Amino acid sequence: MNDSNALYQDAIKQFAQAAHGHGQLAAATGEAKLDNPLCGDRVRMQVEVASGHIAAVAHETKGCLLCRAAASAIGARAVGQDEAAIESVATALENMLKNETPVPAGWPELSMFEPARAYPSRHRCVLLPFRALLAALTESRR
Amino acid sequence: MSATPASLRDEFPLLAATPQLHYLDSAATSQIHRMALDAVVRHETTRRANVSRGTYRLAEAADLAYEQARQTAARFLNATSADEVIFTSGATASLNLVAHAFGGTLKAGDRVVISLAEHHSNFVPWQMLRERTGIELALIPVTTSGQLDLTSLPELIDSKCRLVAVTQCSNVTGAWTDVATLVAAARKVGAKVLLDGAQAVQHGPQDVRALGIDFYAFSGHKCFGPGGVGVLWGRGELLAAMPPFLAGGGMISEVTPQATTWATPPQRFEAGTPPIAQAVGLAAALEWMMSLDWPQIHAREARLCERLIEGLLRIPGLRLLGPEAQEARAPIVSFEIPGLHPHDICQVLDAHQLALRGGHHCAQPLLAALGAEVCTRASIALYNDEADIAALLDGLGFVLRELA
Ligand SMILES: Cc1ncc(COP(=O)(O)O)c(C=O)c1O
Numbered sequence: 287m288n289d290s291n292a293l294y295q296d297a298i299k300q301f302a303q304a305a306h307g308h309g310q311l312a313a314a315t316g317e318a319k320l321d322n323p324l325c326g327d328r329v330r331m332q333v334e335v336a337s338g339h340i341a342a343v344a345h346e347t348k349g350c351l352l353c354r355a356a357a358s359a360i361g362a363r364a365v366g367q368d369e370a371a372i373e374s375v376a377t378a379l380e381n382m383l384k385n386e387t388p389v390p391a392g393w394p395e396l397s398m399f400e401p402a403r404a405y406p407s408r409h410r411c412v413l414l415p416f417r418a419l420l421a422a423l424t425e426s427r428r
Numbered sequence: 429m430s431a432t433p434a435s436l437r438d439e440f441p442l443l444a445a446t447p448q449l450h451y452l453d454s455a456a457t458s459q460i461h462r463m464a465l466d467a468v469v470r471h472e473t474t475r476r477a478n479v480s481r482g483t484y485r486l487a488e489a490a491d492l493a494y495e496q497a498r499q500t501a502a503r504f505l506n507a508t509s510a511d512e513v514i515f516t517s518g519a520t521a522s523l524n525l526v527a528h529a530f531g532g533t534l535k536a537g538d539r540v541v542i543s544l545a546e547h548h549s550n551f552v553p554w555q556m557l558r559e560r561t562g563i564e565l566a567l568i569p570v571t572t573s574g575q576l577d578l579t580s581l582p583e584l585i586d587s588k589c590r591l592v593a594v595t596q597c598s599n600v601t602g603a604w605t606d607v608a609t610l611v612a613a614a615r616k617v618g619a620k621v622l623l624d625g626a627q628a629v630q631h632g633p634q635d636v637r638a639l640g641i642d643f644y645a646f647s648g649h650k651c652f653g654p655g656g657v658g659v660l661w662g663r664g665e666l667l668a669a670m671p672p673f674l675a676g677g678g679m680i681s682e683v684t685p686q687a688t689t690w691a692t693p694p695q696r697f698e699a700g701t702p703p704i705a706q707a708v709g710l711a712a713a714l715e716w717m718m719s720l721d722w723p724q725i726h727a728r729e730a731r732l733c734e735r736l737i738e739g740l741l742r743i744p745g746l747r748l749l750g751p752e753a754q755e756a757r758a759p760i761v762s763f764e765i766p767g768l769h770p771h772d773i774c775q776v777l778d779a780h781q782l783a784l785r786g787g788h789h790c791a792q793p794l795l796a797a798l799g800a801e802v803c804t805r806a807s808i809a810l811y812n813d814e815a816d817i818a819a820l821l822d823g824l825g826f827v828l829r830e831l832a
Binding site for chain 2: 327349350408411
């Protein structure tokens with residue numbers, strides 16, 4: 287009955303608490319603010335792109351543990367990647383949640399969100415920071 | 429007439445079938461009473477036909493049932509006449525209807541006064557009316573406890589003001605609106621008053637004449653009836669002077685290729701096939717509500733609410749939104765726990781069979797005014813009991829241990 291234990295694994299709590307990448311960039315080349323109208327999760331994501339790759343990423347995230355953990359995972363892992371790589375991680379993550387496909391390659395910590403498969407209304411919380419990152423990257427190209 | 433909590437719970441099929449469930453989200457949707465559900469099934473299996481259109485006996489029976497539902501709704505509201513009752517798809521549709529039809533009689537510079545405590549359903553339609561016609565939209569501020577701050581009334585409700593449209597009871601804080609003071613201020617300048625009764629109706633029958641108001645809106649799914657149906661009540665002479673909102677079948681007097689004349693209210697405002705069986709089901713729920721001992725139910729709801737608040741205030745750091753005085757609020761209790769997001773709180777509570785809502789509750793301006801973005805809400809209705817409150821307080825203990 288107490289199956290939410292499975293959802294709130296230590297990994298999620300630790301990532302949320304660590305808040306990797308929390309803050310602002312002085313020389314951002316792209317920025318996006320997205321929110322989830324249902325629950326009020328809100329992410330402001332900034333990127334600095336140099337030669338097609340993410341040189342720095344920072345975010346300010348107000349939201350639930352899932353949203354904050356996902357933003358923190360980005361803070362820990364996104365630097366050095368290009369837009370295509372981020373796009374494929376975001377797609378793979380969405381598939382992992384919706385279609386039970388494997389954890390996105392190169393991002394093993396995203397397995398912490400596997401228990402969220404059972405809660406479709408929470409998928410948006412996990413995906414919001416990735417959508418914000420993609421929007422910031424698009425902005426950066428302009 | 430008097431009823432015990434257990435017997436009330438048993439009258440709701442979903443609650444009877446899930447004895448382990450602690451349903452504390454009636455402010456979002458109440459559970460449906462067995463009599464309402466039975467009335468829908470009975471109507472659909474014995475009297476299903478369109479209304480105001482057919483002359484065969486089945487259609488006559490459908491007509492009769494639908495018009496009787498209108499009369500029941502009129503009695504529930506103590507309206508002068510059933511012709512003042514318009515069936516809609518819900519409170520949102522009722523509010524939009526007024527914003528369009530009554531709004532259509534307003535001109536640029538006329539003022540509509542709403543409040544910061546409104547549900548988005550009584551906020552956005554007026555913003556849209558402002559865009560369409562150039563009315564002035566003014567906001568009654570709220571106090572730190574979420575009650576309408578009526579000290580602002582002299583500035584807002586003056587000769588420019590044509591309508592005051594406010595909630596009777598906040599869906600976030602439970603704060604009751606001081607309707608008498610608002611109505612007195614509006615009467616002085618000839619302004620009309622609309623009450624959004626969406627949250628009030630599950631706490632008993634209403635008396636629109638005693639309230640002294642001009643429009644009243646509510647939804648069936650929040651007063652133990654089916655979804656997909658709601659009511660707009662309006663004073664007869666106001667409805668008669670209003671143009672239609674939606675156009676279609678059933679709302680005309682005559683259509684010629686050149687021009688159309690409108691039917692009289694309420695048909696003028698019921699374009700298309702109305703939610704017939706839903707209206708019949710709603711009437712059954714209202715009929716049942718009118719048979720209850722409300723002072724007893726209010727005392728019980730208030731006792732549960734008080735016990736919940738007592739327990740919540742023992743949680744370190746917890747911030748309670750809304751009025752402190754028990755009599756100033758309906759049994760709706762919203763709170764924040766520092767560092768914990770309502771979504772996470774509700775998710776853990778769900779694992780303990782507790783249904784609560786977390787988020788902005790479609791009242792972002794109110795939450796912003798209260799210095800909160802999101803909150804967790806427990807709402808108590810007549811089928812809740814001590815066990816629900818105890819389970820919630822225990823559940824919050826789990827939340828604190830699990831999420832900290
Ligand atoms: C105060 C208030 N007004 C209006 C509404 C809208 O009701 P509905 O969604 O049934 O149209 C609600 C629903 O939550 C409400 O609480």
